[in-house]
Amino acid sequence: MAQGEVKAVWQRKLALYLDLIRWNRPAGWLLLLWPTLGALWVAAGGFPGWHLLAVFVLGTILMRSAGCCINDVADRDFDRHVKRTAQRPVTSGAISNREALAVGAVLALLAFALVLTTNATTIGMSFAALAITLAYPYAKRFVAMPQAVLGLAFGMGMPMAFAAVLGEVPALGWVLMLGNLFWVLAYDTEYAMVDRDDDLKIGMKTSAITLGRWDVPVVMLCYLLFISFWTLALIPYALTAIFYLAIGLAFAQALWHYQLIKSRSREGCFKAFRLNHWLGLTVFAGIALGFAFR
Numbered sequence: 001m002a003q004g005e006v007k008a009v010w011q012r013k014l015a016l017y018l019d020l021i022r023w024n025r026p027a028g029w030l031l032l033l034w035p036t037l038g039a040l041w042v043a044a045g046g047f048p049g050w051h052l053l054a055v056f057v058l059g060t061i062l063m064r065s066a067g068c069c070i071n072d073v074a075d076r077d078f079d080r081h082v083k084r085t086a087q088r089p090v091t092s093g094a095i096s097n098r099e100a101l102a103v104g105a106v107l108a109l110l111a112f113a114l115v116l117t118t119n120a121t122t123i124g125m126s127f128a129a130l131a132i133t134l135a136y137p138y139a140k141r142f143v144a145m146p147q148a149v150l151g152l153a154f155g156m157g158m159p160m161a162f163a164a165v166l167g168e169v170p171a172l173g174w175v176l177m178l179g180n181l182f183w184v185l186a187y188d189t190e191y192a193m194v195d196r197d198d199d200l201k202i203g204m205k206t207s208a209i210t211l212g213r214w215d216v217p218v219v220m221l222c223y224l225l226f227i228s229f230w231t232l233a234l235i236p237y238a239l240t241a242i243f244y245l246a247i248g249l250a251f252a253q254a255l256w257h258y259q260l261i262k263s264r265s266r267e268g269c270f271k272a273f274r275l276n277h278w279l280g281l282t283v284f285a286g287i288a289l290g291f292a293f294r
Contacts, residue, residue, distance in 0.1 A: 027277045036161055056157065069103050125163055133153050145207040155177040187273050240290050257275070
């Protein structure tokens with residue numbers, strides 16, 4: 001095979017790998033990143049230093065990418081029946097199951113190498129985070145609201161952030177994780193509303209199906225609980241008016257999402273899901289700037 005042909009083959013393979021980990025759709029890892037960084041800032045009382053910032057930013061991207069590999073292998077027989085996922089690399093056969101798992105394993109090992117630069121408590125918690133990540137794809141077969149399992153998986157970065165800074169996880173770390181769980185329930189129910197018709201046909205369990213016509217009210221309640229938990233938990237830190245302005249802007253975004261999802265259209269629900277990372281960024285910016293200017 002000529003050098004040019006070899007290069008073309010590897011370019012196609014790289015494109016498939018990037019598609020596998022949703023590289024062109026960063027909203028997924030941003031949804032993990034903002035609350036994790038928020039917890040890191042709270043734990044450190046402000047900027048946590050470049051080392052921990054790099055560990056948690058890169059670790060979040062790597063573990064979310066590894067999770068995509070695991071999820072696509074687990075869901076390959078379901079995804080071919082869903083309009084939005086039928087052309088994913090594993091589902092379409094462009095990448096084999098073994099190859100996708102190998103990519104996921106490499107990414108997870110790279111993330112673990114980053115965790116090894118922290119402390120024993122954080123390292124120990126990383127195994128729990130990995131276990132929940134592995135369990136999530138299969139929860140959709142047995143759990144009425146698998147979005148709650150996803151919330152646990154997406155929330156593990158927060159107690160890990162406290163552990164990395166303090167060597168332990170205070171009650172505040174778990175409170176913030178619980179608050180974040182409600183946010184995950186909100187945006188992933190919006191995501192599930194997009195695929196509800198397809199999921200009903202294939203027997204997949206989702207919060208959108210379980211909640212039925214209560215889906216929109218529950219999504220809005222979860223937004224309210226998320227914002228309330230984080231606001232009340234951080235009041236003692238006196239984060240100045242900047243933080244409360246950010247909270248107000250986050251609440252306004254949640255109200256906008258209501259306008260997008262109230263008709264339950266695929267387009268509106270998917271748009272609401274994709275825009276959630278801006279809500280997370282708003283809350284994080286309020287925390288970071290609140291610490292910087294208090």
